[in-house]
Amino acid sequence: MTAKKLIAANWKMNGSLALVEAVTQQLTSLSSSVDVLICPPATLLAHFPVSQHYSLGAQNLSEHSGGAYTGELSAALVIEAGASYVLVGHSERRQYFAETDELVCLKMQQAVSAGLTPVLCIGETLTERQQENTEQVIAKQLAAVYASHPELLAKSVIAYEPVWAIGTGESATPEQAQTTHAFIRRQLAQFDSAVAAKVRILYGGSVNAANCQALFTQADIDGALVGGASLKPAEFMQICQSAKE
Numbered sequence: 001m002t003a004k005k006l007i008a009a010n011w012k013m014n015g016s017l018a019l020v021e022a023v024t025q026q027l028t029s030l031s032s033s034v035d036v037l038i039c040p041p042a043t044l045l046a047h048f049p050v051s052q053h054y055s056l057g058a059q060n061l062s063e064h065s066g067g068a069y070t071g072e073l074s075a076a077l078v079i080e081a082g083a084s085y086v087l088v089g090h091s092e093r094r095q096y097f098a099e100t101d102e103l104v105c106l107k108m109q110q111a112v113s114a115g116l117t118p119v120l121c122i123g124e125t126l127t128e129r130q131q132e133n134t135e136q137v138i139a140k141q142l143a144a145v146y147a148s149h150p151e152l153l154a155k156s157v158i159a160y161e162p163v164w165a166i167g168t169g170e171s172a173t174p175e176q177a178q179t180t181h182a183f184i185r186r187q188l189a190q191f192d193s194a195v196a197a198k199v200r201i202l203y204g205g206s207v208n209a210a211n212c213q214a215l216f217t218q219a220d221i222d223g224a225l226v227g228g229a230s231l232k233p234a235e236f237m238q239i240c241q242s243a244k245e
């Protein structure tokens, strides 16, 4: 468990200049005892004022560093727009854009070599959980990164997001989340115990102001990746406040 929690907002394909304004206003009163990351649509990144209260992240990046890839964004472009983090391997990208573990690794490499911190999203589907394959799925997703580039996990944040909990209103229970986070940490320790102790493991999946406190008291939960509730500035602020040391 790391000392300071990280609360990350994933706006997905939502938001507006008005929401940038509302969220930045809310966060001005936040203390430094929690780290906050906002991942808006890339077009909004450059509209956030530079602030000590939050960092910015992109929701995706190209596996290429530049060139003739119409519609894509490189690590350098999102850095220039203000990002210092990037979400990689979100389940919506794996599901709707056919992102494989191999592609996720390439994107992580691009991110790390350009100086971005990847937030590697992993998690099982409902069927995989019902078949009691949660640990197997997660072990495979982590091993895919470690096998190709062992140095990347140490430079990443990990977000455990059970696919069945994303956007459904059905969060994992604190105990379910803790069990899987502890498993993730044990897996990381197999690769490198120093990395396992220091890498932040966020929980994501229907986190809100009402359920976050119980999640944050779990030993291996180092913060949250918040989708829907991050679009409501006051509720997002409450979640950030609950995560203070």
Ligand code: PEP
Binding pocket: 010, 012, 161, 165, 166, 167, 168, 169, 204, 205, 206, 207, 225, 226, 227, 228, 229
């Ligand atoms: C997400 O998209 O990463 C997420 C966790 O969404 P929600 O909080 O809406 O379940």
